[in-house]
Amino acid sequence: MSTRDHGLIEELLAGRVLGGLEPEDDAALLAAMAAHGDCEECRRLEAGFEETAGLLGFALDAVPVREELADRVLEGARVAGWAGRRRPQRRAALVAIAAALVVVIAGVATLRPRTQPIVGATSAQQVRRFQGGAGALTLLYAPGQPGALVWGEDLPAPGAGKTYEIWMITGSTPVSAGCASPTNGELSAFTDADVSRSDLMAVTLEPRSCPPAPTTQPVYTATLA
Ligand SMILES: [Zn+2]
Known part of the structure; x- marks a missing residue:
């Protein structure tokens, strides 16, 4: 080494x-x-x-x-x-x-x-754009493999004490893929989860404690199927 x-x-x-x-x-x-x-x-x-x-x-x-x-x-x-x-x-x-x-x-x-x-x-890498809120939010992943990159530009600041939380949703069950906040509108967050098992990805605004279940409605969603 x-x-x-x-x-x-x-x-x-x-x-x-x-x-x-x-x-x-x-x-x-x-x-x-x-x-x-x-x-x-x-x-x-x-x-x-x-x-x-x-x-x-x-x-x-x-x-x-x-x-x-x-x-x-x-x-x-x-x-x-x-x-x-x-x-x-x-x-x-x-x-x-x-x-x-x-x-x-x-x-x-x-x-x-x-x-x-x-x-x-x-x-086999897939790229999906999230729909919904302002700016551009994109998901990059490989089907069947752990690891995904969430990449955003021109995103609104989540607000004082808040963060974006990324969810993997299969059926009606959201599983947190983690929390991240943009810097000057730019966000680059990596999760080692296998997102391709999900039907839908969603992003909510949550307290910085990063709760295990969503407390608000999604501001961005992306369909994977
Ligand atoms: Zn060297």
Whole structure:
């Protein structure tokens, strides 16, 4: 196990996947990886983000709304500039999204029978847009696999003492997939639950205690069937 710092390399690899790098950042990435020489961790990170790139590419093709969302994310990445520090929050959010996708893929890779190629698993990723409230809220998951990413933009603040709670609903029974609140309207939340067993996903506004059963009506819903 390497004890070298991989923070910068990870950020730049995420940037390359999500929006491309400015030439000087690309050079910085190559230099940083060259400095590590034959580094197992560098290879692991690079392979992970390459899988992410494949997944993002599939999502773009599959769902029109995703294209619009992703375009805005990529635009944000370009505006931010991966060398600059003008919008560190946006940059951090993009890195979090890329990292979460790598987690999804890693989970798929671990749990998939060895006879099935990982590429086949990632191409089964599904993207669903939530209907209802303001902004855009999207669910990314792989049917039959644990792990899902909930990704939102331009979401209203939940209000003082409140949070969004995400529910998996089968029949009439809601099961909590966790609570999350947007930062500046942006939300990136990963759950390790297998959401594909649900008929419906719903989001309610709840107290920050994150109750085990919903206390309000859904503000967003997404049908999975
Ligand atoms: Zn390394």
